[in-house]
Amino acid sequence: MDPRDPTTLEVLRNPEKHEGIRTEMRGTLVNKSLEDGSVLLTVEKYDRYFDIYYEMVEDDEFDDFERGDLVRVVGISKLDSQGYVEAEIFYHRTMARDRALSLLSILGFVIVIVVIIIDRDVLKEMIFDA
């Protein structure tokens, strides 16, 4: 379980206590379908499944969602006893974006190492000689 989300964890443990609460959760997209012009996204969190209706702003937005994407739900408006969530706003990060993030991070570290190697004489002069 994710220790970073105590609020969400509490909400999931006792959904009946927290109906209508506004909180945030992160989950993994497991399914998507089109329903009455909205996208129905099924998000998994702590082995529970949440249906999120999202109204598309652009027509091709449906294709943007991929299984495995991380979804952040901000602003839960309704939570019934079965644990279904209706979200008003959300932001999602694709697996492709996650991969890009990792690659760019490695690239950043490589650049710093290269600059350190290039400037090694300056650094050698500065570093404490044990």
Next chain:
Amino acid sequence: MPDGFTHVLMGWLMVELLSIKFEWVMKYRALVLFGAILPDLGNFKLIMGEFGAHEFYYVFLPFHSLIGVLLLVGIFSFIFKQEYRRRAFLLLSAGAFSHLFADYLMIYLEGKLPLFFPFAFERVGYGVFVQAGQAFIIVLTLAILATVLHRKVIRDRKKK
């Protein structure tokens, strides 16, 4: 948090900006760049995916606060000789604060920055750029080019 590449660009921009006023900064650019990635050194998720990401999350989270960054930079500055320590501290700090500033501008999936930890646990962030998006990288690249151009113009004027 933005990716390492964006942080390096942010550090580079810091080097270019500081070089306008203090030309000697360019000689020690590696310190600013290292400072720019320093708060993320414990961020396993960026390098190793989910391995260890949750276990060490709260251990490394304070390094993204103002006090945490100063402590981290302070520890690292002790590897430098006495006469260079102050300079190293300032340059590493410049890089590390550029890191925090870049993080402050991000839209987060994981949660915002605990900038004022341990005095306040509230997380802050302005949420302008998306992680791994191109917009921030483009803005930073343009800013670096503008600063390089500006320095060149100043250098040419001095020569005349």
